[in-house]
Amino acid sequence: MRPRSIKPMRSGDPRQKYMILTVSILTLCLTSPGHAQQQCTNGFDLDRSSGQCLDVDECRTIPDACRGDMMCVNQNGGYLCIPRTNPVYRGPYSNPYSGAYPPPPAPVPAPNYPTITRTVICRFGYQMDEGNQCVDVDECATDSHQCNPTQICINTEGGYTCSCTDGYWLLEGQCLDIDECRYGYCQQLCANVPGSYSCTCNPGFTLNEDGRSCQDVNECMTENPCVQSCINTFGSFICRCDPGYELEDDGVRCSDMDECSFSEFLCQHECVNQPGTYYCSCPPGYILLDDNRSCQDINECEHQNHTCTLQQTCYNLQGGFKCIDPLRCEEPYLQISDNRCMCPAENPGCRDQPFTILYRDMDVVSGRSVPADIFQMQATTRYPGAYYIFQIKSGNEGREFYMRQTGPISATLVMTRPIKGPRDIQLDLEMITVNTVINFRGSSVIRLRIYVSQHPF
Incomplete structure (x- = not known):
């Protein structure tokens, strides 16, 4: 028959009464004919050098043998889990065998049958009944507990628990009031009272039927x-x-809300406030686009909505139009097309004059950002040995423009200052041709008329 294993007491339960496990285990030695070998019971290991059974220290070999507030105490052949504040335990388990094991030689067994000796001792909290069985002792019924008058005794298997009434908890043997507010019993506002608590809600909430949670008020x-x-x-x-x-x-x-006062970019031109809304308006010569904020120029020349005569040419501008009279070349120039005048080389009066004058028209919006490339000029023919010089001959008294040469035969007119409209500007852009091979120098002019609109769109 194998001896019973030793089961440690459960730990971590503050209501469990101190319990001490006492176990008595005897060593069994078996002998076979012609060869003797000693075996050790649970809780002992065979020391091969001495041939003796030595106690195993379970408190060191078993991880977490006792948990919580319980401490492990090694015993010969087993171990105990007892509370660290146990007033009963005074020292190690009394055992006649203090170190080496087994005890003195076992009696000679009968032939073929080993002799086994077992001592049955009931654990603390149990007692032997008439059938030699260990049964639980009801400490609460026998009034053998140590609960104070403020506590309630509850019998458990092998012991008892000292409990407190609702709203109180056991601390160091005393029933103390539980502060339910500290542990979040109420969802919002909480007031603690001895043995109980009261919940209320913040403004905008009502207390639910459970007396703890709050519900929003619509x-x-x-x-x-x-x-x-x-x-x-x-x-x-x-x-x-x-x-x-x-x-x-x-x-x-x-x-x-006066939407127009929030931003000047709400409408491209003018914002008109109305109760609960606003609308954008455009100046004459423009129509409001589908986005209800942007203005688009009306092409009066395309829609025949202008006042030009049949002899004049309608030139559309941003927000208006210009009626341009037919070209009339001044002496000694001759008209060779609708927009070009030429000074014949054989005419002595053309010696110091540009060979041709080309008339061009363009429009720009008022306050256009600068610098801005607005017009490009280049030679139509390049002669061997010739090079070209580009310059503004007249009309740039305010120095709003300059010519930037971009290649051997081309240059770009750059606006350097923003110009406010409405305003009409006429520039003579001159291209000078120099040929050192044939000792030639001549020039051509583009007479550029710039119409600056009244609005920046």
Whole structure:
């Protein structure tokens, strides 16, 4: 028959009474004919050098043999888990065998049958009944417990528990009031009282039937304090205004919003405020686009909505138009096309004059960002040995422009200063041709008429 294993007491339960496990284990030695070998029982290991059974220190070999507030005490052949504050335990388990094991030689067994000796001792909290069985002792019924008058004795298997009534907990043998507010018994506001607590809710909430949780109050349905729109929130509400209105300082009433005052970029030209809304308007010569903020030029020349005569040419501008009279070349120039005048080389009066004058028209918006390339000029023919010089011959008294040569035969007119309109500017852009091979120098002019619009769009 194998001896019973030793089971440590459960730990971590503050209501468990001190319990001490006492186990008596005897060593069994078996002998076979012609060969003797000693075997050790549970709790002992064979020392091969001495041939003796030595006690195993379970408190060191078993990880976490005792848990919680219990401490491990090694015994001969086993171990105990006892409370660290156990007033009963005074020292190690009394055993006649203090170190080496086994005890003195076992009696000679009968042939073929080993002799086994077992001592049965009941654990603390149990007692032997008439059938030699260990049964639980009801300490609460026998009044053998140590609970104080403020506690309730509850019998358990092998012991008893000292408990407290609802609203109290056991601490160092005393029933102390539980502060339910500290442990979050209430969802919002909590007031602790001895053995109990009371829950209340913040404004905007009502207490549920469970007496602990709070439910939001929908103010928009019960009272609707807002003038226009009410939005319920968790514990409160928010008033909202219709588009075109803004909430006043009282958070309830709404007043018209002057959208035009918020930004000058709301409309491209002019913003007109109205109660609850606004609209954009455009100056004469423009129409409002589908985005309801941008203005687009009306091409009066294309739609025949102009006042030019049949002899004049209608030239569309941003926000208007120009009626351009037919070209008339001044002496000694001759007209060779609708926009070109030429000075014949054989005419002595053309000696110091540009060979040709080409008339061109263009428009720019008022206040255009600078610098800006607005016009390009280049030679139509390149002769061997010739090079070209580009310059502004006249019309640039305000120094709003300059010529930047971009290649051997080309240059670009650059606007260097923003120009406010409406304004008409005429520039003579000169291209000078120099040929050192044939000792030639001549020039041509583009007479550029620039119409600056009144508006920046």
